[in-house]
Amino acid sequence: MNRPGILNIGGDTPKRRGYDRGRQARAGIARSWAVYDRLFTTLAAQHRRTIDVPELAERSVAATRAWAPALVEEMEGVAEGAGVPLWTVAALNARTEILAEAGAPRTGECSTVVRVGAPTAGGQCWDWHEELADAWHIQTVTGGARSFAGITEHGILAKIGVNDAGVGVLFNILGHRDDGAGGVPVHLVARQVLGEAGSFEQALALLADAPVSASTVLTVVTADRAASVELSAAGSAVVEPGAEGWLVRTNHFLAPGLAAGELRGRREPETYERHRLLSRRVLGRGAPAGPGELADLLTAHGDEDGAQVCCHAPDGGDLGTRWATLATVALDATERHLTVHKGSPCTAGPTTWTTTRAPVR
Secondary structure, eight states: OOEEEEEEOOOHHHHHHHHHHHHTHHHHHHHHHHHHHHHHHHHHHTTTOOOOHHHHHHHHHHHHHHHHHHHHHHHHHHHHHTTHHHHHHHHHTTHHHHHHHOOOOOOOOOOOEEHHHHHHHEEEEEEEGGGGSSSSEEEEESSSSOEEEEEEEETOOOOOEEEEOOOEEOOOOOOBBOOOOOOOHHHHHHHHHHHHOOOEEEEEEHHOOOOOOEEEEEEEOOSSSEEEEETTTTEEEOOOTTHHHHHHSSSSSSSHHHTTTTHHHHOHHHHHHHHHHHHHHHHTTTTTTTTHHHHHHHBSSSSTOOOOOOOOOOOOOOOSSSSEEEEEEEETTTTTTEEEEEEEEGGGGSSSSEEEEEOOO
16 A cells, blocks of 8 residues: 655754755655646636736745744745745645636545544545645654644645644635635644644634635644634634534535635535535434544545545546545544545555654653
8 A cells, every 4th residue: 555655854943844844855845846836837827817926925925924934934944955945835835825816626625524522533535636646745743832743745834733732633625706825825824723722722813813815724623622713815714513513524614704705616516515415424423433434434426416525536637637535534633643544535444544643742
């Protein structure tokens, strides 16, 4: 079984942690950037848009420096370690925002389920472009206020993970009519939560304060609590679990005020189909008893109300059209670890999972 690589990243300053990341991921960053460079250009051309990627990246750096300057120092270290310009690293971290400027469709994307209780547990599929199937890794990060473990793409500081305080983050992209570039990238917002939040309340406060320009929903999970925070240039909103303690997230807004500006679901209603299917499946169930049960819950190929949770790329097709589930992730905030399968949930088995724990400080 092809397993993801693992990077153990450390350093007593943001710049040194970034340098360590850039040094270790140098080859991967170069490969990832080659794909993203083509992806930005290809999708912008398809939508008859002109984008200046370095300028958009530099705007994201300015917004991030005003909100959390240590994140810029860390990206500067990545650039130095990888031997690339800062704007390239910034563009990777702002890939969601730049793709919004390019008018990119997001067919496929991610599905998340979390159950609050004893225990609180859950996880997600991470769907993305098949051409980037080997452009991510498992990571542990130490040396800052909080240590954490997670998965992320080469050169991107964080995505999905859990820290040593037992604060976990799951990640789904949304779409709003006001989306664009120029704010703090949503991946850097996830990095700030994992690297700084010592409690559920601190995580929600950090998210509410984030001046983003593109939309996402970060589901915060601790040992006894969970909530989704929907972020958008139009504002933010907290979505609590339902009556049975479940949070089910796909790729559309649930908060009424933000849903009024919904873009993704209006273009691609399959997000509603996945949400209906998973909401029905979790009724009357307790939390997934391990990654195998989570994988069973997330396995769906369109034979049930047309909802396709497992995403499989076609054999052919152009860049930007070949979506696949690149990873399936189970998160246990109580034990402060996540368990990762490289690929879609339908291909997971007892021996295909890799478990990584947030390092103890």
